[in-house]
Amino acid sequence: MNHHVKQTILLAILLVLFIPFASARDHVIINSRDWRDVYSGMLYSNLIGSPSNFLVSSKHSTILLYSLPKSKKDIQILTSRRNSFVVGYKAILDQEGYEGVEEDVIEDFNLELARRLNDEITRTNQQEGRQLPPVTKFIIIDDSYGYNAVSVGPFASLGRYYVLFADEGNIDDVVDFLQGTTVDEIIIFGQVDRAVKSALAPFNPEIINVGNRFENNIEIVKRYLQIKPTRQVILTNGEFLEQSLLSGADPVLFIGRENVVDEVKEFISQSDIDIGILIGNELVGAATAVRRQLGISVFVKFAQSARVPGGAVSQVEDLDRFPMPRYDLSLSIASIVYNEATGALEVTYQNNVDLAAYFRSTITITDAEGVKVVGDEEPIFIEANALKTVVYTVQTSGEPLNLQGDDISGRVFTIYGESPGSLERQLDQTFKIERVRVDDSAEIEILDLVYDIRKKQFIVTIENTGSVDAYVNPELVDLRVNGERVTVGADEPFLIKPGKKAHIPISIELSEEDFPDNEEITVRAYYGERKLALVKVKTKVFAFKSRSGYLLLWVSIALIVLVLLIAFFSRKRCKNCGYFNSRRRKTCKRCHHRL
Numbered sequence: 001m002n003h004h005v006k007q008t009i010l011l012a013i014l015l016v017l018f019i020p021f022a023s024a025r026d027h028v029i030i031n032s033r034d035w036r037d038v039y040s041g042m043l044y045s046n047l048i049g050s051p052s053n054f055l056v057s058s059k060h061s062t063i064l065l066y067s068l069p070k071s072k073k074d075i076q077i078l079t080s081r082r083n084s085f086v087v088g089y090k091a092i093l094d095q096e097g098y099e100g101v102e103e104d105v106i107e108d109f110n111l112e113l114a115r116r117l118n119d120e121i122t123r124t125n126q127q128e129g130r131q132l133p134p135v136t137k138f139i140i141i142d143d144s145y146g147y148n149a150v151s152v153g154p155f156a157s158l159g160r161y162y163v164l165f166a167d168e169g170n171i172d173d174v175v176d177f178l179q180g181t182t183v184d185e186i187i188i189f190g191q192v193d194r195a196v197k198s199a200l201a202p203f204n205p206e207i208i209n210v211g212n213r214f215e216n217n218i219e220i221v222k223r224y225l226q227i228k229p230t231r232q233v234i235l236t237n238g239e240f241l242e243q244s245l246l247s248g249a250d251p252v253l254f255i256g257r258e259n260v261v262d263e264v265k266e267f268i269s270q271s272d273i274d275i276g277i278l279i280g281n282e283l284v285g286a287a288t289a290v291r292r293q294l295g296i297s298v299f300v301k302f303a304q305s306a307r308v309p310g311g312a313v314s315q316v317e318d319l320d321r322f323p324m325p326r327y328d329l330s331l332s333i334a335s336i337v338y339n340e341a342t343g344a345l346e347v348t349y350q351n352n353v354d355l356a357a358y359f360r361s362t363i364t365i366t367d368a369e370g371v372k373v374v375g376d377e378e379p380i381f382i383e384a385n386a387l388k389t390v391v392y393t394v395q396t397s398g399e400p401l402n403l404q405g406d407d408i409s410g411r412v413f414t415i416y417g418e419s420p421g422s423l424e425r426q427l428d429q430t431f432k433i434e435r436v437r438v439d440d441s442a443e444i445e446i447l448d449l450v451y452d453i454r455k456k457q458f459i460v461t462i463e464n465t466g467s468v469d470a471y472v473n474p475e476l477v478d479l480r481v482n483g484e485r486v487t488v489g490a491d492e493p494f495l496i497k498p499g500k501k502a503h504i505p506i507s508i509e510l511s512e513e514d515f516p517d518n519e520e521i522t523v524r525a526y527y528g529e530r531k532l533a534l535v536k537v538k539t540k541v542f543a544f545k546s547r548s549g550y551l552l553l554w555v556s557i558a559l560i561v562l563v564l565l566i567a568f569f570s571r572k573r574c575k576n577c578g579y580f581n582s583r584r585r586k587t588c589k590r591c592h593h594r595l
Helices: 003-018 035-047 060-067 090-095 109-128 145-159 171-179 194-203 211-227 262-270 284-294 511-517 550-569
Strands: 025-033 052-054 074-081 102-104 137-141 161-165 185-189 206-207 232-236 240-242 250-254 275-279 297-301 304-305 317-320 320-324 332-338 344-351 357-367 370-375 380-382 388-394 409-417 425-432 434-436 444-452 458-466 470-481 484-489 494-496 501-507 518-527 537-541
Touching: 025 035, 025 194, 025 370, 035 052, 035 109, 035 145, 035 161, 035 240, 052 109, 074 090, 090 102, 090 458, 102 109, 109 171, 137 145, 137 501, 145 185, 145 211, 161 232, 171 194, 171 317, 185 194, 206 211, 211 262, 250 262, 250 357, 262 284, 284 297, 332 409, 332 425, 344 357, 344 409, 380 388, 388 444, 388 518, 409 458, 444 470, 444 518, 444 537, 458 470, 458 494, 470 501, 484 501, 484 537, 494 501
Parallel strands: 025 052, 025 074, 074 102, 137 161, 137 185, 185 206, 232 250, 232 275, 275 297, 332 434
Antiparallel strands: 240 320, 304 317, 332 344, 344 388, 357 370, 357 380, 357 409, 409 425, 444 458, 458 501, 470 484, 470 494, 470 518, 518 537
16 A cells, blocks of 8 residues: 555544544523524534523523433523623533533524524534534524514424514625525515515515514414425413424414404314414413314413422423513503494594504493393504503494483403504493483594605694584505505594694605505595593595605795895995985984984
């Protein structure tokens, strides 16, 4: 054998013997208070084929170790530089006797783990003889909507996608990363900033945004089932992370917090799903409705075996769950009266939070004649921290309401949510209904609608055509903004005196790309004599038109300059001393010479 060949073989053997290979990850622990870090770490560990845990508190850092065998030889701790639960967590594991512990302190988990991902996959394949494919597919979401991350999690783990968080603040960094790696597919899921769509356009992404979060969730579940048909789903509402939610073993189906939305009921009834695993016991009411109405079996996973030794009897403890951003809506009934003057039931709803909402009610009334039912055919929009009065004059049977007797009561069952298709919350109350007699003679006319580009607001012109004061609160129905359908309203009711007009602003930012999607805009104005009970409604449709606002600004400046010039050149110059006097003076202000 050639001498040089022998040397090469000997060198290779020595390298194998004396240079230790880094083994594949036995376990990954995420040490961060930020849900985005926890989510990114969980998905990263799934894609490299390693089990993982996340901390939920500082105390949890030691409790977790009771369930972590010391036989694990390569534990990777992912620690947030700014938001860790424990500083120096590696030292705690070293002290407990764990070997091969590595702690990485990271600034931005989401992008940094994306950069490391394929190197870790290569390492795992080399050390364990596995054949995990590299990750070349990505799902883009906006981290403002945490539930979207939960929705796509199982599909991402199963289909080997990495989820990137992108908004107008970091999209340049995301694009830089994508340009430096192999990209076979990009999916934009849910609502994202316009800048994100524009920056990702060269990658020809697929966009999944078919409606509200429940409809988007159903769409991603359908895609999961195309890869892995199953009759079992995990039921949750997207408000927390739990280990099984991102495992990819089962798809996640949102059922809402208190009410199961119609789209979800329809999807389950038309699918082969017959088992639901409910994570946590907060949604038992909604899950029970699923079981009763759709006939599927529901099992509740709400606890785990206690990890801290505590006596002869084995105890249980809560699941390790990490909270996600949530939107707490709150709706209440401010008043409910029967107006004898109009024959109408007037129900005033109060939105108690700084988030707009939609609601739909069914009201069961008992009077001297028996039971009568009224309700809303479609969801009704209510602005943040606002009151809205809804008037009911006709029963669901089509007959006039016409309540009789003095002893009248009503049960109001209201479902509400963040969008017309996300009515997941419910309000169920019984009220004593008082009789009142109030005439409302307010009359208005909606005259004009224009979008002011400079001020980023619509201006609605409304005239009081009646003989009494009128309070008016207009709203714009189903605008299309960045591909999403939204309804917006004025901040508060405006008072308009008889015969006067008001130009009411409704703030919302549109780009020129939105203009073609809003060729016609519906203005709906609620009005009445009473500020807190706008019992009348008028609607009008306008063709879209805009103004720059700058023309008015320049005209105003020109008028001011013109006035100044006229004032300057119309002054009287004293022939005696040369002083310029105002045109009204008879004598010079300086020398008193007659002008």
